[in-house]
Amino acid sequence: MRASRSFFLPEAQMLIRHSPDIAPSEITPRSLYLRRREFLAGFGASLAFAGAAQATPLAATRSPFSTSEPKTPRTDVLAYNNFYEFGGRKSDPADNAHTLTTKPWKVRIDGLVAKPADFLLEDLIEPHALEERVYRMRCVEGWSMVIPWIGVQLSEILKRAEPLGSAKYVAFETLVRPEEMPGQKGLLQLLPWPYVEGLRLDEALHPLTILAVGLYGETLPNQNGAPLRLVVPWKYGFKGIKSIVRISLVETQPKTSWNIQNPREYGFYSNVNPNVDHPRWSQATERRIGEGGLFAKRRPTLMYNGYADQVASLYGGMDLERYF
Amino acid sequence: MRAALRIPKLAVYVAGLVPAAWTFYLGLQDQLGPEPIKTLEQELGLWSLRFLLLCLLISPLRRVAGVDLFRYRRALGLLAFYYAALHLSAYVALDHGFDWPAIGRDILKRPYVTIGMAAFVILVPLAATSNNAAIRRLGATAWARLHKLVYVAAILAAAHFLLIVKSWPAEPLLYAAATAALLAVRAFPSVLRHARRAAESVIPGRPQA
Ligand code: HEM
Numbered sequence: 021m022r023a024s025r026s027f028f029l030p031e032a033q034m035l036i037r038h039s040p041d042i043a044p045s046e047i048t049p050r051s052l053y054l055r056r057r058e059f060l061a062g063f064g065a066s067l068a069f070a071g072a073a074q075a076t077p078l079a080a081t082r083s084p085f086s087t088s089e090p091k092t093p094r095t096d097v098l099a100y101n102n103f104y105e106f107g108g109r110k111s112d113p114a115d116n117a118h119t120l121t122t123k124p125w126k127v128r129i130d131g132l133v134a135k136p137a138d139f140l141l142e143d144l145i146e147p148h149a150l151e152e153r154v155y156r157m158r159c160v161e162g163w164s165m166v167i168p169w170i171g172v173q174l175s176e177i178l179k180r181a182e183p184l185g186s187a188k189y190v191a192f193e194t195l196v197r198p199e200e201m202p203g204q205k206g207l208l209q210l211l212p213w214p215y216v217e218g219l220r221l222d223e224a225l226h227p228l229t230i231l232a233v234g235l236y237g238e239t240l241p242n243q244n245g246a247p248l249r250l251v252v253p254w255k256y257g258f259k260g261i262k263s264i265v266r267i268s269l270v271e272t273q274p275k276t277s278w279n280i281q282n283p284r285e286y287g288f289y290s291n292v293n294p295n296v297d298h299p300r301w302s303q304a305t306e307r308r309i310g311e312g313g314l315f316a317k318r319r320p321t322l323m324y325n326g327y328a329d330q331v332a333s334l335y336g337g338m339d340l341e342r343y344f
Numbered sequence: 345m346r347a348a349l350r351i352p353k354l355a356v357y358v359a360g361l362v363p364a365a366w367t368f369y370l371g372l373q374d375q376l377g378p379e380p381i382k383t384l385e386q387e388l389g390l391w392s393l394r395f396l397l398l399c400l401l402i403s404p405l406r407r408v409a410g411v412d413l414f415r416y417r418r419a420l421g422l423l424a425f426y427y428a429a430l431h432l433s434a435y436v437a438l439d440h441g442f443d444w445p446a447i448g449r450d451i452l453k454r455p456y457v458t459i460g461m462a463a464f465v466i467l468v469p470l471a472a473t474s475n476n477a478a479i480r481r482l483g484a485t486a487w488a489r490l491h492k493l494v495y496v497a498a499i500l501a502a503a504h505f506l507l508i509v510k511s512w513p514a515e516p517l518l519y520a521a522a523t524a525a526l527l528a529v530r531a532f533p534s535v536l537r538h539a540r541r542a543a544e545s546v547i548p549g550r551p552q553a
Contacts, residue, residue: 099378100377161510211511302446305446
């Protein structure tokens with residue numbers, strides 16, 4: 021195997037050009053920074069406890085990447101989920117996911133990296149500053165939310181594993197544990213397990229891409245993908261793989277679950293795009309959850325879910341009808 | 345057993361419309377969950393399909409089990425139509441806010457909507473002729489032939505449901521299976537004969553239907 025190249029620096033510099041200007045007021049004051057260290061210690065400690073999931077408060081600095089749109093009510097964020105490991109209905113995850121034990125939680129980072137390793141979740145997260153990112157989330161089914169995630173940039177974590185020059189993609193894998201995930205057993209299983217997802221390396225390193233460990237100021241509820249999930253705000257929600265146990269750097273485009281299930285309908289990229297319809301329904305509009313009851317209007321879906329300024333350059337010259 | 349059911353027909357209509365009224369009421373009270381419009385729309389569609397299948401159950405029920413609910417068949421069929429109309433209204437008014445170009449495109453481009461629309465279009469003449477005057481005007485044979493279209497509507501409705509979902513969840517599969525079973529007992533009368541013989545051996549001395 022070749023030794024690792026210093027792969028990240030040019031990449032990171034390139035990415036910084038896409039990020040919006042950070043106002044001086046956004047730079048974390050020292051007192052807050054110190055406080056954050058305490059909370060981070062708290063995060064580790066809370067995760068170290070074995071046993072049932074308990075929402076633990078998390079402190080995080082606000083991120084300039086956050087939208088100022090009204091957030092979707094927390095009750096809706098926790099009640100309306102697609103997480104087929106716990107069943108096919110939107111209410112199934114909230115009803116069934118309490119059975120999942122998330123402590124201890126191990127994550128393997130392997131593949132084309134100089135430093136493959138198995139991490140305990142707290143060891144994976146603790147070295148990094150937690151940020152709150154309020155992102156739009158657009159589901160491929162035509163609804164959307166605004167969710168205050170707490171997490172760390174995926175690029176920070178990948179950097180520690182030192183990807184090799186040959187790494188072109190990142191593959192992710194969800195836990196398989198039928199004893200605790202009722203959707204993974206029985207007659208009618210909706211997807212092949214494990215749920216797998218993938219990103220191109222430049223997408224994975226983009227500053228908008230995060231690994232979330234919490235939302236609404238607390239550790240992730242099980243139904244939202246505890247204890248560790250991916251959030252890629254310019255892609256359809258199903259790209260945000262939940263309850264991650266493995267992250268592999270690979271050379272060729274990895275398989276992704278919905279693409280395996282129905283390649284005609286779900287592509288590898290799955291970037292939010294109002295101009296490319298799902299074969300069975302239009303993607304031009306969406307319904308914002310928690311907005312206006314029975315008489316709410318649809319709203320237009322935005323290119324790259326409104327993140328075009330930051331990410332459109334990743335797809336320059338690509339035929340988006342073909343690479344949907 | 346046959347005498348047991350003497351519910352007035354009007355009660356069937358009233359009870360049949362309760363789910364619509366109740367769901368709409370819950371919607372107004374903001375009690376339909378995170379996606380109230382979708383929930384209402386789905387609920388109305390589901391009840392339409394349920395009444396359609398109940399309507400198709402009447403005749404095999406009499407032939408196999410000797411339970412005669414024929415006097416309610418028209419009510420069930422009309423309820424299926426009312427719910428389809430309400431379902432379509434919810435789709436047009438609430439889901440798409442009378443955005444006619446978008447609705448038109450949806451109906452033409454999305455097979456599942458096209459199929460739902462076809463099911464509805466079929467139910468219109470059936471509902472319009474579900475009265476004694478129409479039966480007299482058409483004559484019993486022509487009327488019966490026209491109303492065979494209900495089988496087509498049921499197939500389309502079940503397909504419509506199957507085409508909406510991602511992956512293969514149980515509910516639409518169960519409804520499709522029920523539809524297939526109700527059509528199979530008609531297509532293959534021997535199935536019915538076997539079923540009746542089985543029923544007779546279980547309940548000796550049961551009066552013939
Ligand atoms: C006999 C006629 C019809 C029947 C029996 C019927 C039945 C159904 C059923 C069972 C569902 C699924 C409910 C669920 O997911 O739980 C459904 C959904 C739907 N139907 Fe129909 N339908 C009919 C006609 C129509 C028509 C005419 C339209 C529109 C032109 C339509 C549009 C839709 C849409 C858009 C959905 C999906 C709602 C959603 O999930 O957002 N249907 N229908």
